[in-house]
Amino acid sequence: MSRIAVLFAxxxxxxxWSEGVILPACPDKPNCVSSLAADEDHAxxxxxxxxxxxxxxxxxxxxxxxxxxxxxxxxxxxxxxDATYTSSLFRFVDDVSIVWNPRARVLDIRxxxxxxxxxxxxxxxxxxxxxxxxEAVAGAAA
Numbered sequence: 001m002s003r004i005a006v007l008f009a010x011x012x013x014x015x016x017w018s019e020g021v022i023l024p025a026c027p028d029k030p031n032c033v034s035s036l037a038a039d040e041d042h043a044x045x046x047x048x049x050x051x052x053x054x055x056x057x058x059x060x061x062x063x064x065x066x067x068x069x070x071x072x073x074x075x076x077x078x079x080x081x082d083a084t085y086t087s088s089l090f091r092f093v094d095d096v097s098i099v100w101n102p103r104a105r106v107l108d109i110r111x112x113x114x115x116x117x118x119x120x121x122x123x124x125x126x127x128x129x130x131x132x133x134x135e136a137v138a139g140a141a142a
Contacts, residue, residue, distance in 0.1 A: 023099050024097070024110065026042040026110070030042075030117070030118050030119065031123060032113065032123060033110070034108075034112075035047075044127045046108050046109060047131050048106055049105045049106060053138075055078075055100065059076065061134055062107065063081070065131075065133035065134040065136075066081070066083045066130065066133075068133040068136075068137070069130050069133050070085060071130075072085075072086075079100055080098065080099045080100075083095075083096045084096070092114070092115060093114050093115075094113050094119075095110075095111070095114060096109065096110065096127075096130070107134075109130065111127050
């Protein structure tokens with residue numbers, strides 16, 4: 001295999017793509033989940049977005065869902081939002097990234113611990129809490 005092919009294969013295994021926006025792939029540790037993960041251990045469902053909701057409203061709802069679940073938005077552009085969550089006891093920081101996929105009408109999401117190996121299901125529960133908060137914000141606006 002050529003060096004270029006090896007480099008390309010390494011890049012594909014490191015990042016997952018959602019409509020051309022990079023969302024880091026989960027490492028080979030159980031402290032990360034992603035809606036773009038192919039394996040069952042890391043996979044979670046993306047967050048569905050109903051038809052007709054403008055993109056600006058989607059991002060406003062995402063921000064409210066992050067804040068409602070104890071996160072802090074640290075960066076946002078037109079296609080991606082990054083947030084952090086800090087545990088109360090040991091002050092561990094976890095990263096959440098959300099990418100809008102307009103073709104599929106979903107928000108792809110990744111939640112990962114920065115340190116350690118096992119997260120005791122914290123990241124999976126966090127994604128589900130964000131999903132419920134996003135749906136609650138949407139329901140309150142309807």
